[in-house]
Amino acid sequence: xxxxxxxxxxxxxxxxxxxxxxxxxxxxxLKAGGGRLEFKSIVxxxxxxxxxxxxxxxxxxxxxxxxxxxxxxxxxxPLGRLDRTIAAFNNLKSPSYIAGMAGLTSFVNSxxxxxxxxxxxxxxxxKHSILVTNVPSFSVPVKIPEEQGSEMREMxxxxxxxxxxxxxxxxxxHVCCNIVADPGLYPQPEALxxxxxxxxxxxxxx
Numbered sequence: 618x619x620x621x622x623x624x625x626x627x628x629x630x631x632x633x634x635x636x637x638x639x640x641x642x643x644x645x646x647l648k649a650g651g652g653r654l655e656f657k658s659i660v661x662x663x664x665x666x667x668x669x670x671x672x673x674x675x676x677x678x679x680x681x682x683x684x685x686x687x688x689x690x691x692x693x694x695p696l697g698r699l700d701r702t703i704a705a706f707n708n709l710k711s712p713s714y715i716a717g718m719a720g721l722t723s724f725v726n727s728x729x730x731x732x733x734x735x736x737x738x739x740x741x742x743x744k745h746s747i748l749v750t751n752v753p754s755f756s757v758p759v760k761i762p763e764e765q766g767s768e769m770r771e772m773x774x775x776x777x778x779x780x781x782x783x784x785x786x787x788x789x790x791h792v793c794c795n796i797v798a799d800p801g802l803y804p805q806p807e808a809l810x811x812x813x814x815x816x817x818x819x820x821x822x823x
Contacts, residue, residue, distance in 0.1 A: 620703045623751050626785055626792065627706070628699040629820055630749070631656075631688045633813040635698075638690075641808050647690065654691035659683050659741070659748040659780075662709065664719060682719055684709055685745065695816070695823040747781045750774065754788040 639647040646654055663679035686709060689701035708714070726734070742748075752774070760766035771793045774784040781798035794813065796803065803809060 620699065621706075622753070622787060624699065624703045624706055625820070626751055627688065627749070628695070628702040629813065629816045630783065630785075630794075631690050631692075631698055631702065632695055632816040632819065633809060634747075635690050635692075636812045636816070637803075637809045640812070641805055649693055651691065656688050656690040657745045658686050658688050659745050660686045660709070661750045662715065664715070680719075682715065682722060684718055685741075695820045699820065742780050745780060747783060748778055749783045749785070750776070751785040752787075754786045756787075756789065758789050 635647050638644040645651060660683070662682045662684060664682055665679055666676050668676040686705050688705065689698045692698040692701055725737070729737070754772055758768050760768050769788070771791065772786050772788045773793050773795055774786060775795060775797060776782050776784060777797050781796060781802065783794065783796045785792060785794045787793075796806070796809070800806075
């Protein structure tokens, strides 16, 4: 499929949210034949800085860009979700799109008054269903501290947000994932966790 790890993780997440909504929440629009739906996520894109030997810490600090990405929660098949997810993220990788969004974001942040920034942020969040951060981490085991330390078995980012927040980290060949959300919207979180794991097998066997 010529896809990235991010494409697979996002397709699996969308499949899990679709099944959770249909099976646990009983949402008829997410069951077979439910029709077209709009489901948008805010996603984080890291813009690496040039490495400066005199300021290595600064060079390793990413500039963050938050953009809107439609996700195919209305797609009934796993391969269909993967294909549409690949297409959605390929659109975000356009150099001209990234440059335009980065320039617009920097301009607005530099000239807009605080009241306008707050209103804009409120409107952006209100038009999205979820915010997802997906960060690649170490590909080998890490000990903290390095000498005589304990090996980390997993790694998590836990961010409370004003809309459901999903955080994923790939570490040492594993995917560490959590969701911070209103329990009224996501009851039975253990069911969502189980479905998320199952969706990897569903996609593999599709």
